[in-house]
Amino acid sequence: MSGCRKVVTLLDAYADGELEPEHVLEIEGHLADCHGCSARLQLEHATRKSLRRQVYAQAQPSAAFSERILASLQAEAEREAVAELDGARRGGMLTWGSIVPLAAAAAIALLWSAKTGKSEASVHRAPTQVAASTGAVNFDQVLDELIDRHIDRSSPEVTEPSLLDGMEPQVGVPVHFPSLAQYGARWQGGKVVPIHNQRAASLRFLVDGHRMTVYVYNSERFPVATSLKRRVVRNEQSVYTGWKRGYSIATTDRHGVGYAVATDLGEEEGAEIVASLH
Amino acid sequence: MAALPRKLSDFEKEAMSHLSTLLAVGSRLTRSPSEAEDLVQDTLLKALRAREHFTPGSNMRAWLLRILTNTFINRYRRGGLERSVLDGPDADPLADGWIGASTMEAMRDPESRAMRALLEKEIVAALDELPEEFRLAVVLSDVEELSYKEISEIMGCPIGTVMSRLHRGRRLLKRRLYDHARSLGIVGPEEAVGAAPERDSVVDIASYRKKAGNS
Numbered sequence: 001m002s003g004c005r006k007v008v009t010l011l012d013a014y015a016d017g018e019l020e021p022e023h024v025l026e027i028e029g030h031l032a033d034c035h036g037c038s039a040r041l042q043l044e045h046a047t048r049k050s051l052r053r054q055v056y057a058q059a060q061p062s063a064a065f066s067e068r069i070l071a072s073l074q075a076e077a078e079r080e081a082v083a084e085l086d087g088a089r090r091g092g093m094l095t096w097g098s099i100v101p102l103a104a105a106a107a108i109a110l111l112w113s114a115k116t117g118k119s120e121a122s123v124h125r126a127p128t129q130v131a132a133s134t135g136a137v138n139f140d141q142v143l144d145e146l147i148d149r150h151i152d153r154s155s156p157e158v159t160e161p162s163l164l165d166g167m168e169p170q171v172g173v174p175v176h177f178p179s180l181a182q183y184g185a186r187w188q189g190g191k192v193v194p195i196h197n198q199r200a201a202s203l204r205f206l207v208d209g210h211r212m213t214v215y216v217y218n219s220e221r222f223p224v225a226t227s228l229k230r231r232v233v234r235n236e237q238s239v240y241t242g243w244k245r246g247y248s249i250a251t252t253d254r255h256g257v258g259y260a261v262a263t264d265l266g267e268e269e270g271a272e273i274v275a276s277l278h
Numbered sequence: 279m280a281a282l283p284r285k286l287s288d289f290e291k292e293a294m295s296h297l298s299t300l301l302a303v304g305s306r307l308t309r310s311p312s313e314a315e316d317l318v319q320d321t322l323l324k325a326l327r328a329r330e331h332f333t334p335g336s337n338m339r340a341w342l343l344r345i346l347t348n349t350f351i352n353r354y355r356r357g358g359l360e361r362s363v364l365d366g367p368d369a370d371p372l373a374d375g376w377i378g379a380s381t382m383e384a385m386r387d388p389e390s391r392a393m394r395a396l397l398e399k400e401i402v403a404a405l406d407e408l409p410e411e412f413r414l415a416v417v418l419s420d421v422e423e424l425s426y427k428e429i430s431e432i433m434g435c436p437i438g439t440v441m442s443r444l445h446r447g448r449r450l451l452k453r454r455l456y457d458h459a460r461s462l463g464i465v466g467p468e469e470a471v472g473a474a475p476e477r478d479s480v481v482d483i484a485s486y487r488k489k490a491g492n493s
C-alpha cells in the first residue's frame with residue numbers, strides 16, 4: 001500500500017498521543033484499511049503493555065529498601081532542621097512538616113473510635129449516631145473535600161492499573177481498578193488523597209471530555225450519604241446522589257467499602273457508575 | 279516540641295509515593311538492583327535538598343526522574359549517556375517494512391493484548407541490550423508514559439532527538455524480540471527486506487500453523 005511508508009513515520013507519534021489532529025484522521029483512515037499497519041500498531045501496544053508490566057514486576061521496592069530510604073530522608077530532614085535552628089536563618093517560616101502530624105494524630109484517633117458491625121447501605125445511620133461514633137463528622141465538609149480533590153489538577157501517582165492494589169495498606173480497604181469502559185471512561189491515573197483526616201483512593205477518569213473522580217474508602221470511618229437523596233438503582237442497590245458547587249456526587253457502600261463519584265456529568269450518570277462499582 | 283517523634287512531611291510523603299517508579303527506571307538505567315537502590319536513595323536525598331526548586335502542583339514524578347537521570351550521568355557517565363553504535367539518522371539496516379503482518383500477529387497474545395508470554399519473559403533483557411540513550415527514552419515513554427516535552431526536559435535534548443531515539447529504540451527492541459521469537463520457533467523466517475507483505479503473510483501463516491501444530 002502506497003500510504004504505508006508515510007503512515008509508518010507517523011505511527012509512533014500517533015501511538016504516543018502526540019500527533020496533530022489532522023494527521024490523526026488521516027492515520028485512522030489508513031489503519032481501517034491496511035492490515036499491515038494495524039498489525040504494526042497492535043504489536044506496538046502489546047510491546048508497551050508487556051514492557052510496563054515486566055519493568056515494574058522486576059523492580060519492586062522491598063520493605064527493607066523502603067525503610068532505608070525513609071530513614072535516610074528523615075535523617076537528612078532532621079540534619080537540616082538542626083542546621084536551620086543553629087543558623088536561625090529563616091525565622092518564622094512554616095516548613096512542609098508543620099501541619100501533617102496533627103492530621104495524622106487525628107486520623108489515628110478516628111481509626112480507634114470507628115464503629116464496627118454495621119455495613120450495608122440499607123441500614124441507614126441517623127446523623128446523631130454518626131456524630132457520636134466518629135467525632136462529629138461534618139458531612140457537608142466531607143462533600144466539599146471530595147469536590148476540592150476532584151477539581152485539583154495535580155498529576156497522578158499511579159497510572160498502571162495493576163499497581164492500584166498497592167494502595168490497600170494506606171486506604172484500609174481493597175482497591176481494584178474499576179472497569180468503566182462501558183461508560184466510555186478513559187483512565188487517567190490515581191493517587192491516595194486525604195479526605196476528612198482519612199485516606200481515600202482517588203481514581204481519575206475522563207468521560208466524554210468530562211472529568212470524573214471515583215473515590216474508594218473505608219465507609220465505617222466517614223459515612224457519606226446523610227444529606228443526599230436516596231435512590232434505588234439496578235439490583236435494588238441504594239445509592240445516594242446530590243449536587244454541590246455545580247458537581248454531582250453519587251455514593252454507595254458495599255460491605256464496608258465506600259464508593260463515591262464526583263463529576264460534572266449529571267446525577268443519573270454518577271448514580272449508574274457508582275452502582276456498577278464493587 | 280523538638281522532642282516529639284518526627285512525622286513525614288508532605289514533600290517526603292509525595293516523594294515516597296514515587297519510590298517504585300524511581301526504582302523501576304533506575305533499575306533499567308543501571309541494570310543492577312543494588313546500584314539502582316543506591317541511585318534512588320541519592321536521587322531522593324538530592325530532591326529533598328532541592329525541594330524549594332520544585333513548583334508544588336507540577337509533575338513531581340517527572341521532576342524526580344530528571345534528578346535521577348542527572349544523578350546517574352554524574353555518577354557513572356561523566357561524558358553523558360552511552361551513545362548508539364549505529365550512527366547517523368536511520369543508518370541501520372532495519373527498514374520499516376522488514377516484518378510481515380502475520381509475523382507481528384504471531385508475536386502477540388490476542389487474549390491479553392500483550393506479547394506472547396514466552397516473549398514477554400524476555401522483554402526486559404531485550405530492553406537492557408539497547409544503548410542507554412534509546413533505553414531511557416523508551417522507558418520514559420512506553421513505561422512511564424511521559425510526553426515528548428517532559429522526556430526532552432529529563433534527557434536534556436530537543437524533542438526531535440527524543441522522537442528519533444524512541445523510534446530507533448523501539449525498532450531495535452522489536453528486532454530483538456523478533457530474533458527471540460524466531461529462535462523459539464514462534465514465527466517463521468521473513469522474506470528479504472522490502473518483500474511484498476502479501477507474500478510474507480502466506481509463508482508465515484503456513485509455517486506458524488505447522489509449528490503450532492507440532493507443539
